[in-house]
Amino acid sequence: MRRGTGALAMALALGAATAANAQSFDNRSVMALHRAGLGPDVIIAKIRALPCNYDTSTEAIIALSSAGVAQDVIVAMVDKCTGSSRAQGVNNASADPLVKHAPGIYLLESAQPAKMTMLRPAASAGLKVTGNGSILFPLMAKLTVTQAQAQTVIHGSRPTFYFYFNADDEKVNTFGTVGSAAAQSPNEFSLVKFRVDKNTRQFVVGRVQPYVEVVGVDPKNTLPFDAEDMGDGIFRIQFAADLPAGEYAFVLPGGKTSFRIYDFSIP
Template sequence: MKTGGFLAGLVLLAAGAPSAVRAETLTNDMVVSLVQAGLGDDAVIAKIKASAAHYALSTDDLITLKKRGVSGPVIAAMIDAGSQGAVSSKAAFSADSPDPLVPHPSGVYLANDARMVRIDPTTSNQSKTGGILGYAFTGGIASLSIKAVIPNITARVRTGRARPTFYFYFDEATRGLSQAGGASLWLSGPASAITSPNEFSLIRFDVKKDRRETRVGSMNLAGAKAGVMDKDRIPFDYEQVTPGVFKVTPSADLPTGEYGFIYSVSAGAGPGMWGNGTGSARIFDFAIHP
């Protein structure tokens, strides 16, 4: 009886092993690691055929693979696997999978234990000024601040974690794939050239009666500044998970409040300070409420 139970357990483990192998998602770097470990082309190609994949296969990517020691047959197997995946790419997309290597529609996501939540950008089409009296009474010595305003006192997306994790998906991550969610978020306007979280600023909002505000400019006799002020930026760290996909975390715990990632402050239409880039901003807003 004991021997039979032991054998049955081995059978169950063996049955589950292929599923675990198939669940792994290979990337360019993982293939390079297998090659550099000396496994041989046959073993690496077998692994490629047995595994899900998320490869970057542009001309430059293929040249880089060759320079890193990947043979022609292995690269061909990667291209074949990539082309097969592209046929069913629409089904492969997921808007809430917790696995960062699973293709997601482009955008910014908050990671929770069981799923990712996409943060839709909020556009600030209003600007307001603060410190006008001090600016006027001091003849422009005191600074006048310019603020971007977004409606409502709290964000739709919330988390109870003081140091949440985010994933940024740019177009490079979905190159050659048809996005199930429609057009890319980054294809037009100032966002078309964005390829890294380093081009964003993490800010905290001041909550007012029916709105949230953040400073995006200032002006005094010395001149005008547009964009998020250095002292208003909240530091964050990021690392590339795979081409076009980045993991982002605040550098320290964040207190309860309203926050957002802001990536552009476009120019206003009026003269003077309104022509210095304070007209509108797109913000990926979220709230921390334990």
């Protein structure tokens, strides 16, 4: 492969790379719009435009009705969530990891009182390309994430995570969604360690040098983890060795052009 051809291929493949970000619109958001005086038509349009992120349990519906939220709005929420695990009685407040939670990645914090903390996806600031494509200085594309540290800070070197999937409906939940389908297994994710550069974090998503071209997360730059299937779409993630202090993320590649980044920090 000619060096110029490889550089052009990576530029075309990765030039549009972004981190997929989902809007968070839940029961509290519906209540906020209602209190602001917006009519049912506006709220329903918002509900229909975004994936299910609502609590449609009996208690939650009663709370919405008691607050004066229109019946048509509540029906729209239930319709949007039909088939999702949220509509099947999830309990995000439970510290028991075997209780079904909304789809996502959760950190099990064992300090008393124990709790499950959900990792939220991070936003990408774009690509940084370095090098000239030679053997000594390969052309490197690095996805950068704003801020030097993740919001989720873990006080321990061997954390335990739980992945929750809604295996019955690939297109209802927003967890891990890249393109049109939601992730279904931890094996679709890679664990990477960021390189911190000033006020950004970076990891390599492309490399070009003579006779070598890698597009996407290079397996050589990933860290191993053990995923145990606990049943009902629940997976426990553990590590065989301590993780050194640093910035990490579970990354879901979506082809060549987008990534979902769930980051955490070990100080």
